[in-house]
Amino acid sequence: MxxxxxxxxxxxxxxxxxxxxxxxxxxxxxxxxNQRREIQHMVGRNIALIFEKTSTRTRCAFEVAAFDxxxxxxxxxxxxxxxxxxxxxxxxxxVLARYYDAIQxxxxxxxxxxxxxxxxxxxxxxxxxxxxxxxxxxxDFMTMVEHSGKRPNDISFTYVGDARSNxxxxxxxxxxxxxxxxxIASPKALWPAAEVQELAQSLLAxxxxxxxLTEDMDEALPGSDFIHTDVWVSMGxxxxxxxxxxxLLGSYQVNDVxxxxxxxxxxxxxxxxxxxxxxxxxxxxxxxxxxGMHDGLEVTHDVFESEASVVFDQAENRLHTIKAIMVAxxxx
Ligand code: CP
Ligand code: NVA
Numbered sequence: 001m002x003x004x005x006x007x008x009x010x011x012x013x014x015x016x017x018x019x020x021x022x023x024x025x026x027x028x029x030x031x032x033x034n035q036r037r038e039i040q041h042m043v044g045r046n047i048a049l050i051f052e053k054t055s056t057r058t059r060c061a062f063e064v065a066a067f068d069x070x071x072x073x074x075x076x077x078x079x080x081x082x083x084x085x086x087x088x089x090x091x092x093x094x095v096l097a098r099y100y101d102a103i104q105x106x107x108x109x110x111x112x113x114x115x116x117x118x119x120x121x122x123x124x125x126x127x128x129x130x131x132x133x134x135x136x137x138x139x140d141f142m143t144m145v146e147h148s149g150k151r152p153n154d155i156s157f158t159y160v161g162d163a164r165s166n167x168x169x170x171x172x173x174x175x176x177x178x179x180x181x182x183x184i185a186s187p188k189a190l191w192p193a194a195e196v197q198e199l200a201q202s203l204l205a206x207x208x209x210x211x212x213l214t215e216d217m218d219e220a221l222p223g224s225d226f227i228h229t230d231v232w233v234s235m236g237x238x239x240x241x242x243x244x245x246x247x248l249l250g251s252y253q254v255n256d257v258x259x260x261x262x263x264x265x266x267x268x269x270x271x272x273x274x275x276x277x278x279x280x281x282x283x284x285x286x287x288x289x290x291x292g293m294h295d296g297l298e299v300t301h302d303v304f305e306s307e308a309s310v311v312f313d314q315a316e317n318r319l320h321t322i323k324a325i326m327v328a329x330x331x332x
Pocket of ligand 1: 055057059128136273
């Protein structure tokens with residue numbers, strides 16, 4: 001499979017075969033690292049990491065993956081560089097392409113990363129935009145494969161919560177691409193945009209997947225191998241929307257009752273993280289005090305810490321999957 005010099009701006013940049021190849025490559029790279037027999041394919045490569053929003057997992061995964069493979073990284077943000085406020089995306093792209101073999105970009109709109117890719121001419125990886133979170137999808141589907149022992153086209157799962165943000169969009173479209181059975185349980189006001197739904201529907205004929213959008217958790221959850229959720233207010237949204245969002249989503253919390261509704265004793269909980277499950281963060285505490293939700297927001301502390309929770313395996317897999325996309329596109 002030759003994926004050299006390809007961008008990864010959104011999930012459908014790859015065919016289902018290519019996407020599955022990247023998951024299998026990540027599984028192999030994980031085994032190589034764990035058995036201390038990793039072969040370096042990126043010696044001497046340089047990768048620019050542009051973050052216009054904050055990050056823990058994505059930044060660290062890119063840096064460690066690059067170092068493991070013999071490459072170097074440079075971290076750039078809006079405060080310590082000219083990106084965004086003083087130099088346009090088009091100019092930044094043409095400068096960085098003279099130094100770097102690939103560019104990771106986390107920012108606001110998809111249009112910005114499309115422009116970066118158009119002007120740079122080197123592979124560009126989307127580390128999250130408002131619309132899509134494609135590197136997260138590689139990790140999420142890898143984690144589901146590992147924990148279920150099934151291929152993606154045999155997996156059923158439910159996404160609960162804010163479904164018109166990057167995670168809801170990406171899980172819907174990736175499932176449709178790979179042929180999974182996805183159910184989305186969310187208030188209609190927070191369903192993916194019509195064009196995202198249409199894109200997902202258009203992929204089903206080839207993949208054989210299925211989609212259920214419902215406001216009813218009781219309809220969505222039975223038979224789910226996994227329950228996914230995400231924060232109720234995403235980066236870049238105003239703090240002001242918390243109150244309205246909690247009113248809309250309060251009854252869509254992932255708790256023991258929701259987990260039991262799967263009827264599947266092996267059902268697992270997933271979350272891209274960071275997540276609000278206790279009051280040990282300033283934001284978590286402030287929202288809990290403001291809304292009176294003292295037992296977690298999108299997920300209870302009990303479920304987050306339970307045997308069913310695979311969130312830290314999922315977080316680890318960001319490393320192996322991000323390594324896979326870099327090795328495949330710029331490696332030897
Ligand atoms: N899941 C994820 O993208 O985490 P970060 O925001 O920490 O990168
Ligand atoms: N929807 C979240 C995902 C964080 C990884 C956000 O955009 O903030």
